[in-house]
Amino acid sequence: MVDGAAAEPTPGGVEARVCSWGKGPRCCSTATGASAIDAVENAALSLDPAGLDRLGVDWVLGDTALPDRLPLAERAYRAWRVGGRLLTAGEVLLEPPDVAWGPPPGATTEVEVRSAIEDQAGTPTALTGAWPAGPPVVTRELVEDRARAAAGWLAGTIDEDGHFRYEQHPGQPPTPDYNWLRHAGATAELYRAARLLRSNGWAHAARPALQLLVDQLLHRADGTAVLVDNGKVKLGGGGLTLLALGRHHQWSGDDGYLPIARGVGRGLIAAQGDDGAFRAFETPSGEALAGTSLYYPGEAILGLVTLAEWDPDGPWLDAAMRGADHLHGARTAVATEELPADHWLLVALDRLHAVTGDPRFEDQQVRLAVAIQQTPLVVPVTSAQDRELPAGWGSPPTTGATATRAEGLMARLATCSRSGTPCPEALGPALTATGFLLTHQLTRDNAWFLPDDGLTGAFPKAPHDLTCRIDTTQHALSVLLSAIDVVAP
Secondary structure, three states, rough: OOOOOOOOOOOEEEEEEEEEEEEOEEEEEEEEEEOOOOOOOHHHHOOOOOOOOEEEEEEOOOOOOOOEOOOOOOOHHOOOOOOOOOOEEEOOOOOOOOOOOOOOOEEHHHOOOEEEEEEEOOOEEEEOOOOOOOOOOOHHHHHHHHHHHHHHHHHHHOOOOOOOOOOEOOOOOOOOOOOOHHHHHHHHHHHHHHHHOOHHHHHHHHHHHHHHHHHHEEOOOOOEEEEOOOOOOEEEHHHHHHHHHHHHHHHOOOOOOHHOOOOOOOOHHOOEEEOOOOOOOOOOOOEEOOOOOOOOOHHHHHHHHHHHHHHHOOOOHHHHHHHHHHHHOOOOOOOHHOOOHHHHHHHHHHHHHHHHOOOOHHHOOOOOHHHHHHHOOEEEOOOOOOOOOOOOOOOOOOOHHHHHHHHHHHHHHHHHHHHHOOOOHHHHHHHHHHHHHHHHOOOOOOOOOOOOOOOOOOOOOOEEEEEHHHHHHHEEEHHHHHHHHOOOO
16 A cells, blocks of 8 residues: 555556545555556555545546446455546546545546536546636526525425435435435525525425425424424424424415414423523434534524514514523633634524624624634635635535635624624635636536536535535525625626
8 A cells, every 4th residue: 555656557557546535534656557457456455445535536647448337246355435427538537536646657637536627629627517717707697596496496406295305426326325304405405596586486395395294293282393304303404394384384475374473482481491501312202312412592582583574473583592692601702713614603693683683693793703814715626726616625625614704704794784894804704705606516617527417407425425405405595595685796
């Protein structure tokens, strides 16, 4: 097992280097073979499978005619997750290493398998699409068009029973996994998109998903209703269910779900202590379970304030305010740079500020936003070094990390606009992150090399991982919907 430059290949032979990365330390192996396929497989098989997350080809060296495809054998741990359609001549591995480095002298240029490829015109193109000559010009028209594409993809993944096509990788069937909290969040964002972009079709498509979510609720004898996911009651599930029900009401004006929403609200209050803290996990019967969650309290607070806007005479607003005050107090001693990127709480604080007009909720936002603003944005490293690419959050940057942090900053900008507080320090990173998301959204123009499996409009997890999951697109869609009011026409 080696992690260095390749030796010169033997005459007539082919040499390849394959690297594993992800869960464990990054390791690389170089091996030879009679063909590119043999060399890649031999290198992959020499890696220790323990802790292996995924593999990528660094380079192939040798004077050889490339095959149309370089499949990695099943015995090599299914390392290339796109299955049979992996690498064609002139194309790039869909799961590249998370860092880029130069190929050794004499490496076959047709197998540039790191981050960029060339189309027939010789233009560098990216894994998830064409790298632009520079960052995209983020305009209101572009943002709205891409938001419509994202909402259209989300709506199109809902089957007649109300299930989303939860997760899919290009060229593979959808995963059988499912998560009810992400179901609730995606449903809520579709109703928001339908209202803001005036597209009733998405709301009608979301109705089976909303009803399925309601049908998933467990109604207890004490009048509470809870969402059970994988055998547990998760606090965030109740919050996101209220968000979906409330946004349906905001779109439709229909109060039909209000009794159910009140039951979910009672379930959240039952999980709240006298100090305002929430219990993150319960059994279906209501016994407390160990464990905490960063995002669940913010989701619960957002759900409660959404219900308070719908049902202002209930106890929901008081519970939401106590929850926010508790989180603020608990984090007072934490240094700003060590605060978590709690985007759900930032969104909830914006809504609390909107409903109450209380400046303390803007004050509570400030340090959370500053913590995000102080986190460096990372420019993706590509083999097309002449390309100036928009930066995102994460190392390497990912769609999820970028979108959620941008959501938080968009919420901060909404509060600033309402209060008349200038906050340009949030605007710059938010727009940079929006550019990153626009670059990596799958479109008809930039995903021409992918199988035609209905992923247009979706946001893949990262430039180095084309898996499309509903919550990744949900968060990116949320950013785009907020950006419509932020960017110039």
